Each structure stands twice: as structure tokens, then as C-alpha cells.
Amino acid sequence: MPGNYQLSVDTLVDEVGDALSLGIRSFILFGIPTHKDPVGATALEEEGIVQQALRTLKQTYGDRALLITDECFCEYTDHGHCGVLSERTGRLDLDNDATLPNLAAQCVSHARAGADIVAPSGMLDGMVGAIRTGLDTAGFNHVPIVSYAVKYASGFYGPFRDAAESPPQFGDRTTYQMDPANAEEAIREAELDIAEGADVLMVKPALSYLDIIRRVKDRFGVPVAAYNVSGEFAMVKAAAAKGWIDEKRVALEILTSIKRAGADMILTYHAKDVAEWLG
Numbered sequence: 153m154p155g156n157y158q159l160s161v162d163t164l165v166d167e168v169g170d171a172l173s174l175g176i177r178s179f180i181l182f183g184i185p186t187h188k189d190p191v192g193a194t195a196l197e198e199e200g201i202v203q204q205a206l207r208t209l210k211q212t213y214g215d216r217a218l219l220i221t222d223e224c225f226c227e228y229t230d231h232g233h234c235g236v237l238s239e240r241t242g243r244l245d246l247d248n249d250a251t252l253p254n255l256a257a258q259c260v261s262h263a264r265a266g267a268d269i270v271a272p273s274g275m276l277d278g279m280v281g282a283i284r285t286g287l288d289t290a291g292f293n294h295v296p297i298v299s300y301a302v303k304y305a306s307g308f309y310g311p312f313r314d315a316a317e318s319p320p321q322f323g324d325r326t327t328y329q330m331d332p333a334n335a336e337e338a339i340r341e342a343e344l345d346i347a348e349g350a351d352v353l354m355v356k357p358a359l360s361y362l363d364i365i366r367r368v369k370d371r372f373g374v375p376v377a378a379y380n381v382s383g384e385f386a387m388v389k390a391a392a393a394k395g396w397i398d399e400k401r402v403a404l405e406i407l408t409s410i411k412r413a414g415a416d417m418i419l420t421y422h423a424k425d426v427a428e429w430l431g
């Protein structure tokens with residue numbers, strides 16, 4: 153995607169420095185390991201790419217940078233699914249319960265390396281509870297969980313999957329991501345995550361789900377985050393590059409609509425542009 157790159161740890165330090173000087177204070181880290189396997193073992197290593205990045209950023213910027221980590225295995229598994237697989241259901245598919253301890257271990261490892269907030273994005277059943285217990289047991293009671301509570305199986309993730317080299321190698325994610333036609337399920341998923349200890353609820357994608365952001369905000373009153381995903385960003389960039397829309401005007405209008413719908417925080421690839429425009 154225009155303006156978005158895979159970074160090494162040293163180029164990441166410069167990137168975060170630039171963003172900090174523009175007034176951006178929060179960052180979410182996604183890891184792309186050199187080696188993938190069926191379990192995603194590199195996600196848990198002390199010398200894993202995200203762990204290294206966290207330590208270096210904390211050493212360089214301390215608490216000036218709030219570091220959030222995306223917690224999932226799809227970037228680390230060779231099959232591209234969000235955890236370990238099994239044939240328990242008769243066909244090869246994600247094994248929800250077998251993945252939970254790995255997810256908790258990934259979060260603890262990131263917290264130890266300096267993550268301020270963990271954000272599990274796989275939408276597995278029971279993930280928030282498993283992570284909360286894991287973090288508390290390891291002494292990280294103070295690390296909040298932003299749960300991707302409401303995540304739709306969406307075509308808008310296309311550019312991200314290419315960038316993160318994480319498309320599923322077979323099948324799809326519809327067994328754990330939600331049907332775009334279903335609004336009620338969003339409420340039930342959010343309810344479960346709150347009961348398990350989620351501190352912030354994330355709705356994803358944002359633009360085609362403004363009604364869901366509003367419902368979740370009204371219903372629960374907890375902080376709501378919205379993820380303005382790669383495909384939403386790419387549409388704006390592509391149309392602007394063709395001269396068909398005014399990028400600044402449209403991007404700000406979209407972000408305003410997400411805010412108006414009830415989002416307390418917005419995760420967006422437009423962040424640096426917006427910080428400059430509004431600077």
C-alpha cells in the first residue's frame with residue numbers, strides 16, 4: 153500500500169520517531185518473522201521480531217510511545233491460519249482451544265518485552281479470558297486487553313494480507329470471523345469479551361460497519377476502537393491517485409464518520425497524513 157512498508161527494527165525506530173514528532177503517540181506492531189511453521193513458534197521467542205522491536209522502542213522512546221501488539225498467529229504460521237490446526241471436526245481447520253495457551257504465552261512474552269497493551273485479533277472463543285489469566289499469573293495485571301471483539305470476515309483485508317504475507321493457504325477464516333450480514337452476533341461477541349475481561353472493544357472493519365460501532369458503544373459504554381482497515385485506506389489512495397476524489401477531504405470525512413459513529417479510538421493507515429493535515 154502507498155506509504156506503508158515492512159520495517160526492520162532500525163527503520164522502525166526512525167518511523168516511530170517521525171510519527172512522534174507529528175504528534176502520534178500510539179502504535180500497533182505486527183510481526184513478520186523470517187521463519188514460519190505450522191504452530192507459529194517464532195511468535196513466542198524472546199528474540200522474536202516483535203519482542204526485539206518492543207525492547208528497542210522502549211529503550212529509545214520510553215513511555216512517549218504507547219505500544220500495542222497485535223496478538224495472533226496468522227503471520228507466523230506457514231498455513232496462514234490464526235492458530236494451530238487439527239482435524240477434530242473431520243476436516244482440517246483451526247483448533248480454537250489448542251490455540252488459546254499459545255495466545256496467552258504470546259501476550260505474556262510481548263508484555264515482558266514492553267508492550268503496554270495487547271490486542272488479540274484472531275476472534276477465537278475464550279481468547280480474552282485465557283489471555284487475562286495468563287497475564288495476571290505472570291504479574292501483568294496492569295496490561296489492558298483491546299479485544300478485536302467484533303471482526304467480520306471481510307474483503308477489505310486484502311491489501312493487509314499481501315503486505316503481511318499472511319493469506320490463508322487453504323480455506324478461509326469464516327469459521328472464526330463473522331458474517332457481514334449478522335449484526336446481533338456482534339452484540340453477543342462483545343458481551344462475552346466484556347465478561348472475560350476485555351478493556352476495550354474493537355470493531356473491524358470500520359467504514360462498512362458504522363452501525364455496529366454505534367450499537368456496541370450505546371449498548372456497553374466501554375471504550376470502543378475501530379479499525380479503518382487496509383482495503384478502506386487503499387480505495388481512498390487509489391481513487392485519489394486517479395484524480396477522482398480529493399484525498400484529504402474524503403479521508404477526513406471517513407474518519408469523522410467513524411468518530412461520529414462512536415469510536416473512542418481509531419486505528420488507521422491515514423494517521424501520518426492526518427497528523428500533517430491537522431498539525
Ligand code: PBG
Pocket residue numbers: 222224226234273274308309310311312313318325380381382383
Ligand atoms: C489477522 C489480521 C487481519 C488484519 C490485521 N490482523 C485480518 C485478517 O487477515 O483476517 C487486517 C488489517 C487490515 O486489513 O488493515 N489477525
Ligand code: ZN
Pocket residue numbers: 224225226227233234273274
Ligand atoms: Zn490472525
